Amino acid sequence: MTDQHVPDPVSGRVCAETDPETGSETDPETGARPASSPRQKEQKGQDAGGLSPLDLGDGRYGEFGGLFVPETLIPALQELETAFSTAWVDAGFRAQLDGLLRDYAGRPTPLTDAVRLAETLGGPRVLLKREDLNHTGSHKINNTLGQALLALRMGKSRVIAETGAGQHGVATATVAALFGLECAVFMGEEDVARQALNVVRMQLLGAEVIPVSSGSRTLKDATNEALRDWVATVESTHYIIGSVVGPHPYPGLVRELQRVIGTEARAQCVASTGGDPSGVIACVGGGSNAMGIFADFLDLPEVRLFGVEAAGKGLESGLHGASVQRGVPGVLHGARTMLLQDEHGQIKEAHSISAGLDYPGVGPEHAALAASGRATYIGCTDAEALDGLRLLSRTEGIIPALESAHAVAALSRLVQEGVFTEDDTVLLCVSGRGDKDMDQVAAYLDLTGRA
Amino acid sequence: MNMLAPQTLSHVLDENRQRGRPSLVVYLTGGLPDLTTTARLVETVALAGADAVELGIPFSDPIMDGPVIQAASQRALTGGTTPEQVFDVVREVSGLLPVGLMTYANIVGHMGWNRFAARAAAAGATAVIIPDLPLEEAESWLLAAQAKGIEPVLFVAPTSSDERILKNAARTQGFLYAVGTLGVTGERHALADTVAALTVRAKALTTKPVLVGVGVSTPAQAAEAAATADGVVVGSAVVRRVLEAAGPDEAVETVQSFVGELRAALDEVAQPMSGPAFDAACELCEAARLTPWFHEDDLCWIAECEACSVPIVVWRHHGLPAPADEKAMLARLGRVAEGRFGEGKWFVDGERRQIPDHWHAHARWKWV
Ligand SMILES: Cc1ncc(COP(=O)(O)O)c(C=O)c1O
Numbered sequence: 001m002t003d004q005h006v007p008d009p010v011s012g013r014v015c016a017e018t019d020p021e022t023g024s025e026t027d028p029e030t031g032a033r034p035a036s037s038p039r040q041k042e043q044k045g046q047d048a049g050g051l052s053p054l055d056l057g058d059g060r061y062g063e064f065g066g067l068f069v070p071e072t073l074i075p076a077l078q079e080l081e082t083a084f085s086t087a088w089v090d091a092g093f094r095a096q097l098d099g100l101l102r103d104y105a106g107r108p109t110p111l112t113d114a115v116r117l118a119e120t121l122g123g124p125r126v127l128l129k130r131e132d133l134n135h136t137g138s139h140k141i142n143n144t145l146g147q148a149l150l151a152l153r154m155g156k157s158r159v160i161a162e163t164g165a166g167q168h169g170v171a172t173a174t175v176a177a178l179f180g181l182e183c184a185v186f187m188g189e190e191d192v193a194r195q196a197l198n199v200v201r202m203q204l205l206g207a208e209v210i211p212v213s214s215g216s217r218t219l220k221d222a223t224n225e226a227l228r229d230w231v232a233t234v235e236s237t238h239y240i241i242g243s244v245v246g247p248h249p250y251p252g253l254v255r256e257l258q259r260v261i262g263t264e265a266r267a268q269c270v271a272s273t274g275g276d277p278s279g280v281i282a283c284v285g286g287g288s289n290a291m292g293i294f295a296d297f298l299d300l301p302e303v304r305l306f307g308v309e310a311a312g313k314g315l316e317s318g319l320h321g322a323s324v325q326r327g328v329p330g331v332l333h334g335a336r337t338m339l340l341q342d343e344h345g346q347i348k349e350a351h352s353i354s355a356g357l358d359y360p361g362v363g364p365e366h367a368a369l370a371a372s373g374r375a376t377y378i379g380c381t382d383a384e385a386l387d388g389l390r391l392l393s394r395t396e397g398i399i400p401a402l403e404s405a406h407a408v409a410a411l412s413r414l415v416q417e418g419v420f421t422e423d424d425t426v427l428l429c430v431s432g433r434g435d436k437d438m439d440q441v442a443a444y445l446d447l448t449g450r451a
Numbered sequence: 452m453n454m455l456a457p458q459t460l461s462h463v464l465d466e467n468r469q470r471g472r473p474s475l476v477v478y479l480t481g482g483l484p485d486l487t488t489t490a491r492l493v494e495t496v497a498l499a500g501a502d503a504v505e506l507g508i509p510f511s512d513p514i515m516d517g518p519v520i521q522a523a524s525q526r527a528l529t530g531g532t533t534p535e536q537v538f539d540v541v542r543e544v545s546g547l548l549p550v551g552l553m554t555y556a557n558i559v560g561h562m563g564w565n566r567f568a569a570r571a572a573a574a575g576a577t578a579v580i581i582p583d584l585p586l587e588e589a590e591s592w593l594l595a596a597q598a599k600g601i602e603p604v605l606f607v608a609p610t611s612s613d614e615r616i617l618k619n620a621a622r623t624q625g626f627l628y629a630v631g632t633l634g635v636t637g638e639r640h641a642l643a644d645t646v647a648a649l650t651v652r653a654k655a656l657t658t659k660p661v662l663v664g665v666g667v668s669t670p671a672q673a674a675e676a677a678a679t680a681d682g683v684v685v686g687s688a689v690v691r692r693v694l695e696a697a698g699p700d701e702a703v704e705t706v707q708s709f710v711g712e713l714r715a716a717l718d719e720v721a722q723p724m725s726g727p728a729f730d731a732a733c734e735l736c737e738a739a740r741l742t743p744w745f746h747e748d749d750l751c752w753i754a755e756c757e758a759c760s761v762p763i764v765v766w767r768h769h770g771l772p773a774p775a776d777e778k779a780m781l782a783r784l785g786r787v788a789e790g791r792f793g794e795g796k797w798f799v800d801g802e803r804r805q806i807p808d809h810w811h812a813h814a815r816w817k818w819v
Contacts, residue, residue, distance in 0.1 A: 068556050068583045070515045072608035072630055074615065214521055215511065227514045232634035234610060331556040331583070332512060344533050345561030346511040 053085035054256070059248020062371055064338075064364035067247035068331045069227075076234045081249040083154050088256065093149065100145050101260065104178070105135045107142075109261075111268035114428075116395040123415035124424035127277065129265045129293060131431050132400060138432030139261060139289045140171035144240055146257035148175035151238035158182040158237040162226040164191055164219035164285065165356035165403065166198025167432055168242030173207035183207040186225040188218040191355045197436050216349035219285075219359045223333050243286025244363035247334030251291075251363050258292025265427055266296050273425050279304040281414070282429035283406040284324070284377065285356045287363035289431035294375065304376070304419075307366060308410040310352030311379030321350035323362040324370045324377040337364040353382035353444070354402035354437075384409040386444060389434060401432035402441070460549045460578045460602050460625030463502050464660040464682065473717040474626075474662060474682025475673070477689055477710060478505040478553065480523040481540055482532025488699040490543045495707045496689075497547040500714030504544075505580060505684060508537045508554035515555075515582040517637025519687040523694055534558060534567075538574040545575025551604065551625070553580040556588070564595035571601055578602040578625045586618055593622060604628050607653055609645040620657035620749070629653055629680065631663040637687050638668035642675050650680040658749045658767060670716030677720050685713060730769045735809040738765070745787045751780045753787050756813060758805075762787045766810040781812060788814035 059065045067077055087093040101107040110133065114126040131139035144161075151159055159181050163169030169185035176183030185202055189211045192199055202209050215221040223245075230239045244251045244258070262280075269277050280297055282290035284307040297303045312320035320326065327338035332347055340348040340360035352358040369375040380388070385402055388409030393399045400408060407428055414420050434441070467474045477496045481489055493504050509524035509532055516524065534554070541550050552571055559567045559581055571579055579601050584592060586605065596603040602624035607616045609630070620627050629650055632643035646663055653661045663676040664684030673683045692709055696702035730736050742755035745762060750772075756763035764784040766772050772780070781799060788797040791814070800813040 066588050067585065068588055069585065070582050070608070070630070071585050071606040071615075071619070072610050072633065074585050074587070075610045075612065214525070220512065224512050224514050228517070228635045231515070234633065331560055333514075334583075336560075339557075341557070341561070345558045346528060347557070 053082075054088040056081060056085060056249045056252035059252065061251070061365045061368035063329065064336050064367040064371075065248060065251060066336050066364075067334055068336065069247045069334045070231055072231050073234060073247070076230075077247055077249065079154060080150070080238075080253070083150050084249060084253050087150060087153055093153070097146055097149055100149075101142065105141045105145060106133060107260065108264045108268075109133050111265055111272065112396070112398075113272065114396050117392060120391070120395050121412055121415045123422060124278070124420040124426045125273070126411065127265075127269055127272070127425060127427050128396070128398070129261060129427060129429045131261060131289060131429060132398070132404070132433035136167070136171045136174050137435065138167040138171065138401065139258060139292060139429075140168045140242060140432075141174065142260055142292065143242065143254050143257045143288060144168070144171040144175045147238065147240040147253075148179050148181065151181065151240070152179060154238060156181075156236060156238040158184070158233065159240050160184045160186065160226050160229050160233070160237055161240045161242055162186050162219065162222040163198075163242060164188070164222070164358055165354065165401065165432075166191065166195040166202065166436060167356060167401070169207070169209070170198050170201045170205070172240050172242070173202040173205035176207060177205045184210055184229065186210050186212050186222040186229070188212050188216070188220075188222045190217040191219065191222070191358075194440055195355055195436055196439065218350070218355065220332075220347065220350070220361070227333065243288040244291045244365060245286040245333055245335060245337075245361060251335065251365055254288050255291045255295055255365065258288050259295040261289065261292035261429065262294060262296040265293060269425065269427060275425075276300060276303055277427040278302070278424040279306060279414075279420055280427045280429075281306045281308065281407045281411055283308045283357060283403045283431060284362060284366060285310075285321070285359050285403060286361070287366045289429050291363060291365060293427070293429045294369075298369075298374065305369070305374065306410060306414065307369075307375055307377045308406045309362075309377055309379050310350070310354060310357035310406060311381045311384070312351040312353070314381055315379050319351035320379065321352045321357045321359055322377075322379045323350075323360055324366060325379055327360070327362070329367070332361045335361075335364045337361050338367045338370070353385060353440070354406065356401070356403040356432075357406065378410055378413070380406045380409040380413070384413070386441065388412060389441065392430075393434075398430065399434035400430050401434050402437045404429070404431045405434070407431075458549050458577070460503055460551060460604070463549055464626050464662070467502060468660050468681045471722045473673075473677035473680075473721060474502045474660065475500060475710075475713055475717055476503045476505055476551075476662060476664075476682065476684040477501040478507060478664075478684060478686030479693070480507040480509060480520065480527050480690055481537035482509060482527030482530055483523045483690065483693055484526070484696075484699060484702065485530060486532065486536055486540055488702060490540050491699065491703055492693065492706055493540070493544040493550070494547060495703050496710050497544075499707050499710035501548065501710055502682070503549040503551060505551045505553045505686070506537060506541060506576075508534050508552060508558055510555040510558050513555060515635050517635045517687060519638070519691045519694065520636050523690045526694070534562065535570075538570055538576075541571070541574040541576045545577075549577045550575065551578035551580055551602075552576045553582070556581055556584045559584075559592065564592045565598070568595040568599040568601050572599040576601065578604050580604040580628065582606065586622065589622075606630055607649065609633055609649050611649075613652065613656060616653050616656050620653070620659060623659060626660040626662045626681070627653060627657055628684065629661050629663050630665045631676065632666040634666065636665050638691065639666040639672075642667065642672040646676050647679045650676070654679070654681075670712045673713050674716040674720045677717055682717070683713075730809070733769055733806065733809050735765050735806055735811060736769050746783060748783075750776055751783065753784060759813060759815075761816070762791060762814045764812050764814075769809050771810050777810070784812060784814050792816050
């Protein structure tokens with residue numbers, strides 16, 4: 001891979017240019033394509049006459065990705081790809097999005113030097129990327145602002161979304177209110193119960209929350225139902241997918257919208273420490289906060305990348321959401337990726353204390369980063385995540401979301417294992433704040449007799 | 452068990468179309484309410500007048516299906532239904548009528564495209580339908596299916612451009628599955644307006660049978676769809692009856708009478724075509740491969756004329772084609788003639804001396 005960094009003339013951001021992909025044949029038995037660069041030809045190029053459209057490639061990340069959807073949706077995905085790739089190099093669009101990120105969402109988010117946490121762990125310097133301080137309380141707003149602008153650009157009057165923890169649902173309902181779009185959010189019945197606060201928020205924002213009672217009644221089933229709605233309403237509706245999952249062009253599109261996390265964090269890290277971090281840690285549900293903070297570091301091999309999956313009741317228990325570590329390749333929700341499935345190809349239910357990580361799949365680019373070894377995926381259990389949540393709360397006065405608490409727990413483990421030491425600087429993504437989880441945390445702590 | 456090679460979907464549906472008889476394909480979920488009853492239901496559906504059966508291998512996350520087929524899939528899976536067991540059902544019933552399998556990409560991909568095609572073919576299935584495998588992702592599957600003699604059925608939808616309809620029509624086999632309405636499977640109060648628009652468009656672009664599925668729920672709707680299409684696929688309306696039945700016997704009984712009503716409604720709108728599309732007595736319709744064949748597609752075939760030993764292009768249908776088709780076929784003939792006689796050293800002889808009522812033309816050598 002011969003990536004070069006070229007500053008994007010519109011945003012001043014640094015972005016990558018890779019070799020054009022070599023045409024690849026598929027393996028007729030598995031449908032797999034030979035592994036190639038996980039980052040397919042993604043170019044923010046510039047020609048003499050101005051910007052050429054952003055090329056998201058063909059949506060293949062090594063053997064993963066693709067667009068496995070009913071014929072009905074193909075034209076809409078092609079329309080979305082065109083709309084995004086032209087909008088992304090349109091200075092007016094970028095200025096509007098950047099303005100909203102600054103004046104509405106509150107970007108740039110701070111980078112907090114977690115001195116007491118670092119002392120307690122007795123290890124590296126820890127820099128927290130504070131996505132919890134975004135409007136609505138998580139990184140999800142970065143994506144929904146961008147996609148809502150795309151919806152407007154495509155002339156769609158209605159948006160739909162799936163949600164697990166409710167954070168993406170809230171972020172979608174928020175931008176729908178901001179732009180006067182009709183909004184429906186699909187949410188598994190189990191998540192409606194465990195994330196009640198977010199249900200009220202969405203309703204207050206004017207969205208219709210549609211409880212989904214099929215299957216495991218969590219994020220997977222909410223996504224099925226959103227796709228089914230979209231098949232029926234595609235002419236008027238844009239589907240705002242909440243993570244780097246789904247059919248092409250979504251994984252690449254959502255990554256680009258979340259890239260701002262890592263771009264800011266890298267500059268902030270250089271400003272405060274004089275160099276790049278030695279490691280980056282983020283939790284992985286579908287993988288959007290992780291992809292967003294990883295993106296600008298992918299071509300810096302000296303920066304170690306860690307994705308943290310939900311190990312639920314333990315990786316060996318069968319009750320977890322660790323699709324990268326325990327899954328096998330398959331097709332779900334429009335993409336070929338790592339999936340928790342049984343021997344016949346039926347998708348298994350995931351388990352996690354955290355609704356946002358309770359998903360049997362993962363973004364295809366993460367599957368490819370794991371396959372190539374560029375990023376490492378580890379698991380933290382429900383109990384470890386609760387410890388992580390308490391640790392960050394008590395040492396820094398920051399109550400993270402249960403999802404982000406997995407990243408804190410992972411840091412603690414990596415320091416214990418000696419992976420990071422005093423000489424290191426670790427960048428950790430606090431993807432969201434914990435308010436939404438307080439009922440559940442309280443119930444869990446009472447149950448186990450811990451304070 | 453049937454010892455003969457099963458008739459293919461193309462064979463049965465093409466013949467129906469040539470006779471002006473609308474085709475009826477019935478979808479059943481494999482393993483609902485149980486495997487034994489599934490086999491009984493296929494027999495029932497065959498006897499009640501279905502031309503083919505689409506047998507579903509249940510998948511945990513069927514995104515193209517509405518509540519009825521979701522519930523059916525869930526029940527079949529809870530009952531422990533596996534792909535192998537559905538193959539066993541196919542093995543039992545494939546002698547009665549062509550059986551297509553319908554399932555999602557993950558079930559097929561998990562087994563492996565080649566292995567799935569091989570097992571489906573060995574069980575006697577003649578076609579496979581995968582609603583979440585669009586052309587963009589289908590190349591490996593199409594090769595695997597072709598190698599095992601499985602007909603892959605592809606889709607078009609109201610949102611498909613003419614260009615996409617052409618692409619899917621070129622690669623589909625058996626029939627072109629026209630998703631009648633914007634939406635997933637399920638019963639509707641009325642047939643969507645999109646049905647007529649899509650099927651008229653599709654039929655202008657392909658000579659393969661075009662069947663409407665998704666949202667064809669009643670005998671009247673089936674008849675209405677058959678006015679512009681070559682037939683229908685009925686799923687949720689049948690599966691709901693199985694779900695609601697008190698037991699296997701009641702399921703068989705209600706499905707039998709419902710499929711009978713669908714058949715009767717379709718037969719009522721059957722229209723022997725003006726001028727037969729297929730004439731059993733016509734040598735050209737027979738298309739016997741007595742001499743070398745140079746080319747064949749949806750529209751025509753080109754072979755060495757048995758009598759004259761020069762290339763002859765023959766329309767696939769009995770009668771006379773539209774001018775645009777005629778032009779396309781002559782262009783095709785020209786390419787063969789060019790290779791045979793050399794550039795400019797040939798001419799088209801369009802006179803039909805022996806068989807005037809089935810369009811054909813010869814390319815003959817000319818002195819320059
Ligand atoms: C705070 C927070 N972090 C992380 C996630 C997981 O999503 P992703 O992996 O796409 O960042 C969620 C999802 O709901 C979330 O709310």
